[in-house]
Amino acid sequence: MKDRGSRFYDHNDTFSQYTSLRERPENANDTLEKPVMMDLLGDVGDKAVLDLGCGDARFGVDLLQRGCSFYHGIDGSKNMIDLAQQQIEHESITLERVDLEEWNPPVAQYDLVVSRLVFHYLEDLKTIFDRIHTALKPGGTIIFSVEHPVITSTLQPAGLRTSWVVDNYFSMGYRTQQWLGGSVEKYHRTLEEYFQLLQESGFTVESLKESSPRREFFLSDETFERRKRIPLFLFLKATKKDVESNC
Numbered sequence: 554m555k556d557r558g559s560r561f562y563d564h565n566d567t568f569s570q571y572t573s574l575r576e577r578p579e580n581a582n583d584t585l586e587k588p589v590m591m592d593l594l595g596d597v598g599d600k601a602v603l604d605l606g607c608g609d610a611r612f613g614v615d616l617l618q619r620g621c622s623f624y625h626g627i628d629g630s631k632n633m634i635d636l637a638q639q640q641i642e643h644e645s646i647t648l649e650r651v652d653l654e655e656w657n658p659p660v661a662q663y664d665l666v667v668s669r670l671v672f673h674y675l676e677d678l679k680t681i682f683d684r685i686h687t688a689l690k691p692g693g694t695i696i697f698s699v700e701h702p703v704i705t706s707t708l709q710p711a712g713l714r715t716s717w718v719v720d721n722y723f724s725m726g727y728r729t730q731q732w733l734g735g736s737v738e739k740y741h742r743t744l745e746e747y748f749q750l751l752q753e754s755g756f757t758v759e760s761l762k763e764s765s766p767r768r769e770f771f772l773s774d775e776t777f778e779r780r781k782r783i784p785l786f787l788f789l790k791a792t793k794k795d796v797e798s799n800c
Contacts, residue, residue: 559606559629559674561737568632571731578707579776582670586698586786588671591670593696593790597621600664600799603688605653605681605697610637611671621665622709627651653681658688665689668697670786673705673739676727678747682754692795695756701763701784717783727780747789756791763787 562568574580585662592680598620604612607626616624621647628634629652637648638720653675666685725746727738744761751758764786771777 557649560782561576561735562630562632565632565736567735568630569732572636574733579772581764581780581785583661584767584770584776585780586670588767588770588786589762589764590698591785593762593788594619594651594665594667597665601662603627603663603666605656605666605668605685607637607648608633608647608669610648612640612667612669614643614757618644621645623650624648624662624719625796627653629653640644656681656684656777660687661690663688663690665694666693666695666697668695670698672697673699673741676740678740678742679750679753682750685762686754686756686793689793691793692792693793694759695751695793696730696788696790698786699747700739701787702741702744702747703779703784705739747787751789753790756793758789758791760790761788 557740562702565578575582594616595725597616599622600614600620600625602613602621602625604610604624604626607613607628608630610624610626613624613626624647626637626646626648628637628648628650631650634648635649641648653671654677666689674680675681683693689695699700702722703719705728707717707720723743725742726740728741730739732739732759764780765784766777766780771780
């Protein structure tokens with residue numbers, strides 16, 4: 554059976570393999586994705602942060618160490634939220650289990666919304682962007698990462714990939730990936746679509762980045778060279794206007 558989003562991580566065998574993968578020294582999250590996210594964040598001093606799809610919420614600890622005032626993490630996976638609650642106790646961190654499709658946003662509560670490698674699981678991303686726009690204060694920022702459209706448009710067999718065949722790039726929709734011993738569905742959309750959906754929800758796109766590897770984050774030349782072959786991740790940063798239009 555194929556799963557989507559948080560349900561995939563609530564299979565215990567899958568979750569165990571995922572947590573083991575994240576602990577590997579040269580995992581892609583820590584070597585490619587996190588450095589770019591940190592660059593895009595800039596100064597988070599005194600900001601209230603919402604993390605959509607927070608996973609184990611260790612990112613919240615990082616943000617508090619960088620000076621954010623409050624962190625609220627949301628995730629639909631029971632396994633993820635349970636792990637976060639076991640590992641993290643901090644008066645400025647709150648956690649909530651809720652599917653993003655069912656999330657009801659507060660109004661103008663957060664300075665910053667982040668999401669790491671979650672939105673490529675969602676079909677109705679426009680609604681999520683609209684809700685994020687509601688939750689942000691005027692002038693607030695959204696920063697997120699997703700699997701790069703080059704990746705989500707590629708048929709992805711299990712195991713270490715040695716080649717990538719981009720196909721049906723402009724046909725958006727769910728595609729199946731064999732990963733961590735199971736089948737998971739991820740929603741392929743073009744780079745242009747991510748950009749346009751943000752604009753349609755009232756955001757101004759400030760930055761677009763890809764996961765260009767940096768040598769200092771890798772232990773081996775072999776892994777570094779392999780990561781130069783294909784962009785694994787796409788990053789976008791966008792801002793809600795300071796003053797809403799009365800037109």
